[in-house]
Amino acid sequence: MTLTLTVSDEVRTLVPGFTHLAVEARGLVNGPSDETSSALLDDAARRLAERLDGQAPDKDPHVAAWRAAYSAFGAKPSRTRNSAEALAKRALADGGLPRINRLVDAYNAISVAHLIPVGGEDLNKIEGSMRLVRATGEEDFVTVAGGEESVEHPEPGEVIWCDEAGVTCRRWNWRQGPRTRIDDDTTDAIFLLESLTPMTLDELRAAGEELAEVLQKVSPGARITVRDPE
Template sequence: MTFTLTVSDEVRALAPGFTHVAIEAYDLVNGPSTEASSALLDEAARRLAARLGGRAPHEDPHLSAWREMYTAFGAKPSRTRNSAEALAKRALSDAGLPRINLLVDLYNAVSVARLIPVGGEDIDRVRGGMRLVRATGEEVFVTVAGGAEAIEHPEPGEVVWCDDAGVTCRRWNWRQGPRTRLTEDTVSGIFLLETLAPVPVAEAEDAGAELAELLEKFSPGARVEVHAPATAGTPA
C-alpha cells in the first residue's frame, strides 16, 4: 500500500472484532451524479429493504454491533448514528438517498446495500496518511456550521480518523470533515469499508470487491487496488 493507514493499539483493544478493507484508486473520473449512479442508489435501497424484511436498520446485527461500539467509547448511538445506519434511514424514508457526486454515490450504494459503513477520502488532500485513534480531546476538527467554517474538538476517548493536519472523521464513521471529502475534482481516493463482528471477513472482502468493480466501471482506466482486510491481529 502506497497510502499509509494505521489502527492504534487502543482502538484494537476496544474493538478486537474490527476489520477494514482499504481500496486505493488513482486516475479516477468524478463529476455530478448521473442517471447510472442514481439507478445504483435506487437498487441499493431495494436490496436494503429486502435484507431488513421490515425491521428497522438498527435491528440488523451489524448495525446493532456498531451501536454497542459507539456506546463503548462514550457516544450516544441514537443521536449520532454511524454512517451506514444514517444512510439506511434515509433510504427507507420518503426523502430517499441523497445524490452527492458520482464517486460518493458509488460507495454510498455499497454501504446501503451491505449495511457496512463506507467512507472515501481524497488522497491528495490527506496529510501524512491516516490513523484511527482514541482522541485526547485536543485534536482539531474543521467543519462547517451555519455556512461558516467552525472548529470542534472530539471528546476524550472518542474514536476518530485523523491525519497530520487534524481529524478527518469524528466518532469513527459518523461525520466526515470537508477538507478531505471527495469532490468533483477528485482524481485519487482511499475508500474504507469498516466492519465489526458478527460480519465475516469474507463478507467484507466481497463488499470491497463490489466497490472496486464499480470504481473500475465508472472510471475506465483507473488504477484500483484492494488491500486485504486488516483485523485486530494484523497490521493496518
C-alpha cells in the first residue's frame, strides 16, 4: 500500500513555495557503510565544495530560503539548522560526513550534493499516514536522552512531520525521532525530498531520480518508485 502524505493548509500558507517529492523503495537490503556508500559521500562533499566555491552553506539561495522558513514558525535557524545545512557544514569540516549505514549514506549524499533536505523513514514502522502540520504542542515526540527513552513535545506552531503515533521529525526536518528511522534491518522505506522556492521542479526531480539511482547501487534489486512532486 502506498503511504499517504499530506501537507496542511496552515503550512502551505506559512511557506507557499514548499514542495516535496517522495521516493518509495521496497525490497531493500541494508547494512554497514561500505566502499560504495562511502564513495557516494566523498563525491557529494566534492560537489558541494564546487557549488559553494568558498562560501558558507547559508549563502546558498535554497539554504537561505530554509532559514527564512524556520524563522517563520519561530525557530532560530542558526541554532536549529535544517538538515541540509547541518550536513553541509559537516561535509566541509575536518572529519567530513559521518558513515551511518548504506541507505542513510545514500540519502545523505543526495542531500549534500543538491543542498536539499532529505529524510528517510522505515515504512514498516510508520503508523497510518504521514502529515506535515503545525503543532498544537500536545503531540508526543519519543526520543532518547542519556541512553534513556524520553518524551518531548514540540512548541505550539512548530512545523512537524507526524503519523498516527506521534511526531516523526521536529522543526520540519531538523531532528528525526528514533522510532521510524532507517536501521540495518530496514527493507521498505520512503525518502522525502523537500524544496522551497527558488529550487525548481526540474531540480527537485533531478535529485529524486539521482536518489533512485544511488539506492540501486547500494541495494541492487530494490523496487523503487519516484512519486511526482506534491
